[in-house]
Amino acid sequence: MTDGGGPERIERARIEDDRRAPISVGSIDLRIPVADFSTGWNTALARGWRIQALPVEMGREASVRIITVRVVGPAPPCESFLFPESARFVPMGKRPARGPAPDRSRPIAPPVRHTRIRPPNDIIKLKDRLYYMLQPPLESLVQTGEVHFPFEPFPYQLEGIAFLYPRVAAVLADEMGLGKTMQSITAVRLLLRSGEIRSVLLVCPKPLVSNWRREFALWAPEIPLAIIEGEREKRHWQWRQPAMPVKIANYELLMRDRDLLNEGGLRFDLVLLDEAQRIKNRSSATSEIVRAIPRSRGWALTGTPVENSPDDLVGIFEFLAPGCLQSGMEARRMGRLARDYVLRRTKDMVLTDLPPKIYRDAHLALTPEQWETYRIAEDEGVVRLSAMGDELTIQHVFELVLRLKQICNFDPATGASCKLERLVADLEEIAACGQKAIVFSQWVESLRTIRDRISAFGPLEYHGRIPSRQRDAILEQFKQGDAHHVLLMSYGAGSVGINLQFCQYVFLFDRWWNPAVEDQAINRAHRIGSAGPVVVTRMLATETIEQRINQVLEDKRELFATIFAESGPPSGSGLTQDEIFGLFRLKTPNGPLKRTA
Template sequence: MSSATTALTLLLTPQGHLLLAPVPDEPPLPAELQCRLADSFALGSGHGLLHLGAAEIGSVLPPALGWWRDFASRYVTALCATPEGADVAIAVPDDQVLDALIADAPPMTGAEYLTAEVLDALWAALDTALRVELAAAKCPLQDFLKARHPAWNLVGRVVFNLAENRKDPEAPFAFLATYTARLSAHGKAQHLPLSQALTEFSDGKSQARLLSLLKPVQGGAEQCGWLREMVEAGEIYHPLRWTPAEAYRFLTDVPKLEAAGIVVRAPGSWQAGRPARPLVKASLGARPPSLLGKDALLDFSIDVTLDGERLGAAEIKALLKGTDGLQLIRGRWVEVDRNKLGRMLERFQAIEQAAADTGLPFAEAMRLMAGASLDDDGIDPADADWSQLVAGPWLAETLQGLRRPEGLAQVSPGPELRASLRPYQQVGVRWLYLLTRLGLGACLADDMGLGKTIQVLSLLLVLKREQKNARPSLLVAPASLLANWASEAERFAPGLRVLIAHPSAMPAADLRALDAGALTGADLVITSYGSLLRLPLLENVDWHLAVIDEAQAIKNPGAQQTRQVKKLKAAARIALTGTPVENRLSDLWSIFDFTNPGLLGTDKLFATFAKRLAKAEHFGPLRLLVQPYILRRLKADKRVIDDLPDKTELKAWCHLSAAQAALYQRAVTELAAALEDAEGNIDGIGRKGIVLSFLMRFKQICNHPSQWLGDGAWRPDDSGKFARLRELAEVIAAKQEKVLVFTQFRETTEPLAAFLGAIFGRDGLVLHGGTPVAKRRALVKRFQDDELTPFFVLSLKAGGAGLNLAAASHVIHFDRWWNPAVENQATDRAFRIGQRKNVLVHKFVCRGTVEERIDQLIESKQQLVKDVLEGGAELLLTELSDRELLDLVRLDIHTAQEG
């Protein structure tokens, strides 16, 4: 593995496995480190994590690898407390600890699969790996850990104990060093004075154990001058009387002592081993703002509290005038840092004054709540421990609804929706309704196939019923999805007045003549990203909602269509995407710059902010900031998957490129001429041959011009189907899911595989009639077992039967056989016994062509289909009259080409 070109990261697969994979555009790791990581993770997730947490604690790692190292090192740290010779039994951290770890995870591939259950399973894998490696090493645990890194060489634990001594006013604290010799019969640690270790280990045989026991003390003495003096004077072995200043000096150096391997115990009345601190406590959003949306202004108020009790002005003044360290107030010792306490008080008083004068902007309030200041003037992390920011009643209730929409009040589109929403879809509608009512932006990031379209249509029905004569809403989508939106609206929400502002549905002259009056007659105006650029009228309308589908289309902030989308004016904005936007910070910023402008600042401010988070390896503030505005449900979620159908079939509408349209129209003209020439000159069999050859030609042109021309070029931009395949494959790749792609043409399999390989960044598999039978079983096994093999391209006849490919969660029919039985048989390669995933079936159909009209025949279930189609559609089509046949294959150029 070369260090010159390869950067590595850990990706979490949908199955909860960790895989070491190359990552583009990142600085490479040193070659030796890459080899160590590759060797360890080749043995499995547990072995890789064990190596990462035990052996690489001093290595410089990128954020994702660093986060997994931190997780693994928690396990190794717990190992150090295992007594010599005892059985290794490391308890899994509780869910609260795991949830906190997850919240602070950096962007990484597969972050959406990160759950407490997954971490629990990886912890078990760590434990299994340790037992395997420890058995193979045939050495004691401490020697095993020492071989990985000297820092783990701790035999026994020294404990520094600090206690209050209220009977001694001059020295109100006591210090005693102890050590853990062994476990009692009840499994409790036995603490003995450190002086006793000198007696217990006085014989020559135990001298090494004594040196090992005292090694952490020696390490701490190298970092703390006061401890070095105690060691040199021998005072470390005796109980000591300490003043408040000496006790505070000890508390200040606790991190150094713990880093050296010393356990620190503080008075039992101190929470988390520290005395109480006075906190500058601020509350924001106690009352509903007079305005809603990003322009809302919230209230802000502050107090100084101690353990939740408000301090008076005289007490605050006394604290700030006293000494740093430990002060006695209200009969207890408290920790005081006058500078930090004063800075926080001054900062919050300034915010309170500004809020009283002009109000606190909603975006700034959200950043304060998340601890995500975008500028360098934010709260210093060292000062943050001296403050507490809480949401007031109104804001707390609002955030609760956004973060846990399951508890929101029911919102129903009523009988106007001609469908039944699934429970998770009902939750989605309630969440969208709350955000739009508040005038805030939303990013609905549900997995592909979970019904983002029907949730938005339901929301529009709710808003229409509540607000008569409301302003129209605008939906912007890729041109390939306009037909899908139109058909879904007609099917599920026929009461919505829908206007499609696009050349495929409206003549160019009518498009140019659109005015505000025409738009107000619609509930929903649908257009494409391309048409948005050519229809300046849409930019000037005050929309009720502005919705963008496939929001990754605006991930490039500098692109013209991105800038145009962000000019739209609306009471609220919604972005729809099936990809995990939280895993790519640049995409996240651009989408939020549309849905909630200003929340993440400018692109430059956000880039600087993201660098600070990466440097600190602390992404929690960003996740906390954006989480209320993102709703993401996964097909793998147990709360969702039990509610899904086994198989969901979707139409993937495709346009023709200019080259395809020209070839298709020429073929229609040549077919008409051929039929005219054939009339009376050839028999029925000859006419059938002509019809069949032209039907095959139309299919080939709809796939790609190169398939008909045989020129070998196969340029992706020349085919609308390749463009639609790219859109789907990019989402599937981002989800690390697997896909089967079926085509009836052997010559199409290799170009498809090459195209998909470029999108997924790795090779897939190909199977067609020429694939040796003996090789097929190996291909199937590889697709099933290798998580890094993302796609399988199969010719329909070769792959349509006898194969079990249940690892796939997507099936794409790139071209249609026009025989539902054959297509269903192919689909069932993925949807069969052993499949635990919801399977999405995408059927590609070129609009305005014979493909769309045949699809309409299949969907209509006319007698034509029932009687003959499943036995061979082409034979029936040859019996059509010339007029019927030409009408079937004619090109509707407005519908077929993307505008």
């Protein structure tokens, strides 16, 4: 240790000073009152605090600390989407849209219902999805008169239009009579007028071309269209007419103009197929030609997307979205995959104001005379078919089926008929009430036999042997004449294009192979404007081929209901070749059949 300056010396001086200071004595009362608490915290918290503020003199260097809180942050980041300019629908053609200009002087009550365009799942890009989602509801088009409609569409029709509009691939499979034509025309019209598409090819069966022309004139009068027809040179000129945004061709014609369509440099923004079941067979020439047409969009219209088997739908999808569906795919999986592409509604689903359709299945036992004839015909027929061996064809089986079905209508020897007996009994009641009925059969001969035996009810005939020029007059006579209570129609002549909604009774004297055709027949009476409930009597001879056919068809309906579980079963489901063979447990040239009645 050193004796000099430094810390040691300072410390010694401080101790010396303490020794010289006077000693003071104080006392502290250590009896602080204490209460018993389990924790003591509560009391401590409740104890009053006293804070005494004393002035403090600040030195020059002292300062107040300031905390700055930023309350207005930067603008939130935004994402932007810009859409094509579409100020107004582009004008088309020379004819102005019909209808009065909307009255702008008075406020119009806004529509309550809003039908919106929803993008399908295959539109991935957000901007494209938003483009469709942000379009105005279709009701606004009707209300503002921007696009004129001759009649206000039903809400389900607007939904159908909203379904088609954004889709690159779509099947509109509404039940017949719900307006597939109007919905597709309107969707085409809106796409053309908005400039999203510029060229459309509509393909339909030849007999329906004039109908499409009429419907376009009604629902889209401003859209110019060309019917492809005539000589080769004329057709080639028509195909290449850019001024005609809509071209209508029939399936048969496509075959003749195949080279031009597939290799002629033509391209369409939309190819629309009516009665699209025409391409259900993928190996058919029609299907191949249609699939090869260069296009950006493809739509299919059909009331019977599945006629015979789920593979029918696969055929249609080969045109719409190749590879989406596969042959032999499980029905439920097929339904799942097709769901976003298919829209199917039935009248029961959408026309809630339509009177009900009441089915009565008349299961009738053949008369003894009919039964005797039937039993012999079937036994002999099956023996004969079995003996044919490799010579056996579907045609042979088909002939036997028809023969047996005819016996179920009438015994050829005696004219006995369990069905006629039932029909007469029902007609007496119907005529007594002043009502009218339609009787359907697939055979004109059966209809004529019926006619001769129900003359008391003033029957009229409408079938293939009635000249076309007389048909309208017959319908008018049936509608106006009080003495005519029955109209006898064949399925072929009376299933389309006729409105008989004043009839409340329909009889299916024999059953058609395909329920879709039966439905079309029934819909002559059961449609918009029906006077009341429509009673449909389906006649079925028990223990006969009719019952077996019916069972096969019912089984198929069930299968198809699985595919279209989301949108209702399709009404079309006929018999396949295997199923017809199976009705008699016959073996085909290729071996035994698994499916039997």
